[in-house]
Amino acid sequence: MKYLVVHDNQEHWLRIRYVLAFIKKHPLAGGGFSYHFEGDGMLAKRIGYISNPHETTDYDFIIPAQQHIFSSNSVDVSALCANLYNYENQQLYSVEATPKSDAAFFDGRHFGFDIIEAIFFHISRFEEHFCQTSQLDEHGRMKSNEQFLVKHCLEKTPVVDHLVYCFLVAIGANPVAAPTRFRMSFDIDIMRCFSGRPPIRMTAKYLVSKPSSLPKLWFSYIRTLFAPQNDPYFNFEWLLRKSDKLEQVIYFLVGGSTKFDRPTAKLNNEFKQIVSLAKAMGLRIGLHPSYDCMADDELFHKEKSGLEEILGEKINESRQHFLHFSWKTTPQILEKQGVMEDSSIGFSDRIGFRCGTGFPYQPYSFEREEPWGFMEVPMICMDVALMREAGNNQQRMIEIWDDFLATNKSLTMITFLFHNSRFFDAELEGMDLKYCYEQIFKIKP
Numbered sequence: 001m002k003y004l005v006v007h008d009n010q011e012h013w014l015r016i017r018y019v020l021a022f023i024k025k026h027p028l029a030g031g032g033f034s035y036h037f038e039g040d041g042m043l044a045k046r047i048g049y050i051s052n053p054h055e056t057t058d059y060d061f062i063i064p065a066q067q068h069i070f071s072s073n074s075v076d077v078s079a080l081c082a083n084l085y086n087y088e089n090q091q092l093y094s095v096e097a098t099p100k101s102d103a104a105f106f107d108g109r110h111f112g113f114d115i116i117e118a119i120f121f122h123i124s125r126f127e128e129h130f131c132q133t134s135q136l137d138e139h140g141r142m143k144s145n146e147q148f149l150v151k152h153c154l155e156k157t158p159v160v161d162h163l164v165y166c167f168l169v170a171i172g173a174n175p176v177a178a179p180t181r182f183r184m185s186f187d188i189d190i191m192r193c194f195s196g197r198p199p200i201r202m203t204a205k206y207l208v209s210k211p212s213s214l215p216k217l218w219f220s221y222i223r224t225l226f227a228p229q230n231d232p233y234f235n236f237e238w239l240l241r242k243s244d245k246l247e248q249v250i251y252f253l254v255g256g257s258t259k260f261d262r263p264t265a266k267l268n269n270e271f272k273q274i275v276s277l278a279k280a281m282g283l284r285i286g287l288h289p290s291y292d293c294m295a296d297d298e299l300f301h302k303e304k305s306g307l308e309e310i311l312g313e314k315i316n317e318s319r320q321h322f323l324h325f326s327w328k329t330t331p332q333i334l335e336k337q338g339v340m341e342d343s344s345i346g347f348s349d350r351i352g353f354r355c356g357t358g359f360p361y362q363p364y365s366f367e368r369e370e371p372w373g374f375m376e377v378p379m380i381c382m383d384v385a386l387m388r389e390a391g392n393n394q395q396r397m398i399e400i401w402d403d404f405l406a407t408n409k410s411l412t413m414i415t416f417l418f419h420n421s422r423f424f425d426a427e428l429e430g431m432d433l434k435y436c437y438e439q440i441f442k443i444k445p
């Protein structure tokens with residue numbers, strides 16, 4: 001179905017166009033939504049995106065333009081409300097300047113709030129671009145508990161995907177009520193737990209936090225001394241598997257010299273062996289740029305070309321180690337280095353939808369007022385983030401996990417991130433991360 005969109009905000013029309021293009025390309029739209037801004041609209045339905053929605057009868061549908069986020073005034077993000085709207089069986093949430101209750105999402109012609117601004121707010125990561133230094137964590141990332149969706153307890157809901165779906169239903173564009181798509185990914189920060197030396201650092205760590213795990217740690221160390229294949233991090237034969245249901249990517253850390261990078265990652269025969277195994281299992285290979293690559297173009301280039309040389313092929317995908325990504329510096333680097341797909345935008349201390357969507361999309365450059373040239377594949381569920389959210393409590397972890405999967409069976413995409421190293425780390429904490437991992441392969445499409 002064709003739509004003619006008429007708006008009255010020339011100043012921010014590039015942002016309006018960005019959101020409409022996002023909706024058009026959204027996988028749930030299934031190609032059923034196309035729009036234009038000019039023309040007589042003879043064969044099209046007319047959507048008015050206007051600031052005085054009650055003064056006109058010229059449109060088939062009317063979206064009230066809030067002109068709060070799309071305005072030249074600065075926005076106090078901490079004062080924004082997530083008002084609840086119901087539509088059929090779906091709960092939808094706005095991003096509004098004033099609180100409201102019991103409002104309808106759609107009355108047959110009028111939408112209850114400005115869905116274009118709401119979608120823009122989430123997918124452009126507006127609040128992260130314009131956040132205060134005090135809202136950043138020690139790695140320069142916006143703290144999750146300062147973020148809008150987390151503050152409103154909405155990070156477990158793909159609010160943007162739900163909005164797009166219901167908007168398209170309302171205007172008769174026949175979206176697809178598709179089951180959730182899953183994507184598996186791995187970050188390989190370190191290949192082995194024991195590199196021939198006794199695990200002194202780990203012993204010191206667990207002596208403080210969990211002394212009961214020390215026999216397991218040392219038993220595992222001794223087993224590995226006898227047979228290197230027993231190293232608990234070297235679990236690739238078990239970890240990497242074929243799946244016709246899942247798209248899978250494995251990212252390798254191949255450089256870095258900060259205390260957050262593990263310098264043991266060597267591009268040796270063992271590395272090549274894992275690469276061939278991954279390829280045999282149908283995984284794509286990506287780069288896991290080291291900590292400083294967030295703002296260091298040359299280092300990024302060195303790591304990327306080094307990996308490409310070893311593989312004999314181009315690398316198009318990456319995920320920042322430590323999810324160390326800055327909206328001020330990283331997108332330029334990704335674009336310059338020819339990365340087509342990044343998957344760094346997710347939470348490190350909980351699971352959920354940091355961008356409000358689970359589907360890949362082009363992020364927004366506020367400097368250029370246009371989309372960046374690469375796709376962002378939001379990272380939704382990271383093993384260690386799940387453990388942190390559960391406070392290293394096994395029962396709590398299973399509750400969070402089961403609940404999340406049960407409430408998101410349709411209308412989004414979930415990218416999982418597992419580390420080969422975290423299963424043993426979890427075991428030492430008394431947690432069964434393997435349970436969560438195995439469950440993904442049992443999910444019925």
Ligand SMILES: [Zn+2]
Binds near residue numbers: 321
């Ligand atoms: Zn990493």
